[in-house]
Structure formats: structure tokens, C-alpha cells
Amino acid sequence: MELPSTLAWLVDEASTTPGAEHFVTALGEKLIADGLPIAGAALTQAAPHPIIARRTWLWRADTGEVIEALGFGSLGLAGLEPASVGRDWLARLGAGIVQENAAGPPDGPTSDGALLGWAASRPLTEAETGFLEQVARFAAAPLGVLAARSTLAALLETYLGRRSARQVLAGRLRRDTGETIRAVLLYADMRGFTELSEAATPKSVVAALDAWFDRIAGAVHAFDGEVLKFIGDGVLAIFPVGERPASAACDAALRAVAAARAGMAYHDRERANQGLPPLPFGTALHLGEMLWGNIGTADRLDFTAIGPAVNLVSRLEGLCKPLGRAVLASGAFAAEATTEMIPLGEHMLRGIASPCAVFALPG
Incomplete structure (x- = not known):
């Protein structure tokens, strides 16, 4: 029938x-x-x-x-x-x-x-x-x-993450050359995590990491960025340029940084009320190209980003503490951002052959 x-x-x-x-x-x-x-x-x-x-x-x-x-x-x-x-x-x-x-x-x-x-x-x-x-x-x-x-x-x-998930769902399940994309890269790293993990219980360390990641990743996603990696106590995120002006991606990244810092400032006040130490962190911003795709063994892959731009932004963040700055940006980023930034001169970065022009946010 x-x-x-x-x-x-x-x-x-x-x-x-x-x-x-x-x-x-x-x-x-x-x-x-x-x-x-x-x-x-x-x-x-x-x-x-x-x-x-x-x-x-x-x-x-x-x-x-x-x-x-x-x-x-x-x-x-x-x-x-x-x-x-x-x-x-x-x-x-x-x-x-x-x-x-x-x-x-x-x-x-x-x-x-x-x-x-x-x-x-x-x-x-x-x-x-x-x-x-x-x-x-x-x-x-x-x-x-x-x-x-x-x-x-x-x-x-x-x-x-959203962008990588779409690629995997589309059937990209093999090692390949990937694709080159231009993006603003954001790398943020918590300060004093080793000391925190030595002095606190594992449960409180995980709670601190979760709170930190919530505020950083939440701010990134709120301004149309995407977290690519949680690396220990660090975060690597991107704001793809795509068809929009590079300045728009730079400004979105700066708004995300401001939102993340405001969120962590509020959280640090809550921690202080509980007798807990603050969770300071440094952030670096760079504009460049990266290779994005599958890397790994034949049967165990990681969808990730590599390239000189990734290396530079992670090394740049390492200057935050010695320069006494919470946020640093490369010359490539500062040249496109609509926010006027303060030049801090050229600095050698570990593992990077050429010196990098380094800038800080005003105030």
C-alpha cells in the first residue's frame, strides 16, 4: 500500500x-x-x-x-x-x-x-x-x-572552534598544505601560573583557569574572533581579515582585549574578597599571514595554525613583563589599527631573526 x-x-x-x-x-x-x-x-x-x-x-x-x-x-x-x-x-x-x-x-x-x-x-x-x-x-x-x-x-x-569545525565537517580529514589566511593574531598568557599551581589545590587551579579562559574567549567570540588553541595557561585567537579592511579586524581585537581586561578586573575584585591573589596576564597583538590546516600523523591530526606570524605574536607577549606593559602590539598591527599607539622602539624577539617594532596602548 x-x-x-x-x-x-x-x-x-x-x-x-x-x-x-x-x-x-x-x-x-x-x-x-x-x-x-x-x-x-x-x-x-x-x-x-x-x-x-x-x-x-x-x-x-x-x-x-x-x-x-x-x-x-x-x-x-x-x-x-x-x-x-x-x-x-x-x-x-x-x-x-x-x-x-x-x-x-x-x-x-x-x-x-x-x-x-x-x-x-x-x-x-x-x-x-x-x-x-x-x-x-x-x-x-x-x-x-x-x-x-x-x-x-x-x-x-x-x-x-567554529572555523576549524566547519572544515572538518566538510571532509578535510587528511594531512594537506592547508590554506594561508591573513588575520589579527591575539596571544594572551597568564602571569604566575607556575606559582599558583604550586601553592593552590588542583581544584582551585582549574577553577582559576576556567574563569580566565571564560573571560578571554568570551571577549574574543563577542567581537567575531575565534579561539584556535588553549595552550597551558595561554590562549591563541584570530580575527580573520577576509573581505573587510585590516583596520576593522585590528579594532575588533582591541575591543576584545578591552572587554577581557574589564572582565578580569571585576573577577580579580571577587578573588580579593575571597582572600585570593589576582590573575594578571599579558596580551600581544600582531597582523600577518598564517598557514591553517591539518598537521600531525597519518591517523592523528590537529587542525592548527603555524607560521612566522604565530611565532612572533607568542614571542612578543613575552616582552609584556620586562617592558611593564599589559598589552603590546607589533608594528604591522599598529600600522593598521585606528587607535593611535605608543612606540616603544625595536626589540629582538627570541628565535626571530629581525627586530620587531613594538607598540603599547595609550594609557
Whole structure:
């Protein structure tokens, strides 16, 4: 017997949709074409993410708009109450609410860690309710595929960063020459970490590192940069130039540095109230080209950046302490930044053949 078109779509094509928001939109439109009085939908999936526990897509039939709502807390869907964001959305949209699942009682999961709900503009007939039950069962498999794809993307982004994760997902899984990109490089390093790790318990050391990384990486991401590496107590980040002027990337990096320093200043005051020492750090900025790609053995790779620019920025940061400056920049960076910087002369950097013009921030 031939399947109804909506069920056939769920079997044959639904798993190839770009993402959950496209899935719920396409499925809702197909149900309306089948004659069901669908006013909207809510799809909630567990999100294996360090911060986000659940993601909910809220679809409105009359406009076609999809809103994404994020849930924070423990992983999984346990504890979803009837007054959740999805249920509230459905209640506002329709005269009747149907919350279906793949098999079992209402409000159960349609797949591993997913809830699918519908709002109707009028009470549903018994036949319409039965059809939605079939739809929910057939939706379990493609939702599982979409969830697995989303999980993979989230895990790669968590450990590699957005830009590197996209490259790996695109199939770059072999050693290659990589690509050369022009970017502002930011290298930041915590001061006195060895002494801290010797004097404090491992738990408090990890807490200090997490707080430091939160503020540095958070500031980088807030201004469209990307953290490439956590190196011990250091951070290597980039602000790709791309099609924008180099000055825009430089200014974004300076705003990120200002935000990071403000965040750490506030955190140091909190540490002082607890009788803990501050967490000072130095930061270096450079503008240059780097080689970005897979490096390693044939079967164990690291997606990373190498090149003279990477070497220079890490060595430049080492001058922060002897020069008594919290932030230093290279001549290449200072030449493009719109902020006027203070020249500190040329300095030899360890392992770098030519002297580097070094600049500091005003004030």
C-alpha cells in the first residue's frame, strides 16, 4: 500500500533537510497541505553542549517564522514541564494542542532526546489525531539523524572552534598544505601560573583557569574572533581579515582585549574578597599571514595554525613583563589599527631573526 505523501517524505527525504528548523517548517507545511488545521509547532531536542541543554524551534504557520529558544541546565529533556517554552507557545497559537511521540504516552520523546508538539486552530477529529500519531512515529528516524548531525557539529565546534569545525565537517580529514589566511593574531598568557599551581589545590587551579579562559574567549567570540588553541595557561585567537579592511579586524581585537581586561578586573575584585591573589596576564597583538590546516600523523591530526606570524605574536607577549606593559602590539598591527599607539622602539624577539617594532596602548 502506498504511504500518504507526508509519511513518504518522512521516510525518504526528511533526514536530508539542513536542520531542525527546516524540518519542522517543511513538516508543518505538508500537514496543512493534507488538510490538518495546524497553527504552529514546537520541536525540542537535547543539545550536547557545554552550556546549552535544550534547543526549541517554535514555528508559526501563518507567517512561516521560526524562533529558536535555548534552554540551560543539565543535559537531556528530563524535567520539561507542561509550562515549558514549547507548551506555552502552542497554547497561545491554537484552540487545541497535540503533543505526540514516537511510541508511548503523550509528551514522550519522538526520538532520542526530542519532543514534537502541534497547535491546531480547532479541535482535531479522531482521524486527524490518529494521523498525527503516525506522523510522530515516522518522524522519529529523521529526527534521530538530524540530532546525530547536530551533536557531531556541536562536539567539533566545542573542541575545535567554529572555523576549524566547519572544515572538518566538510571532509578535510587528511594531512594537506592547508590554506594561508591573513588575520589579527591575539596571544594572551597568564602571569604566575607556575606559582599558583604550586601553592593552590588542583581544584582551585582549574577553577582559576576556567574563569580566565571564560573571560578571554568570551571577549574574543563577542567581537567575531575565534579561539584556535588553549595552550597551558595561554590562549591563541584570530580575527580573520577576509573581505573587510585590516583596520576593522585590528579594532575588533582591541575591543576584545578591552572587554577581557574589564572582565578580569571585576573577577580579580571577587578573588580579593575571597582572600585570593589576582590573575594578571599579558596580551600581544600582531597582523600577518598564517598557514591553517591539518598537521600531525597519518591517523592523528590537529587542525592548527603555524607560521612566522604565530611565532612572533607568542614571542612578543613575552616582552609584556620586562617592558611593564599589559598589552603590546607589533608594528604591522599598529600600522593598521585606528587607535593611535605608543612606540616603544625595536626589540629582538627570541628565535626571530629581525627586530620587531613594538607598540603599547595609550594609557
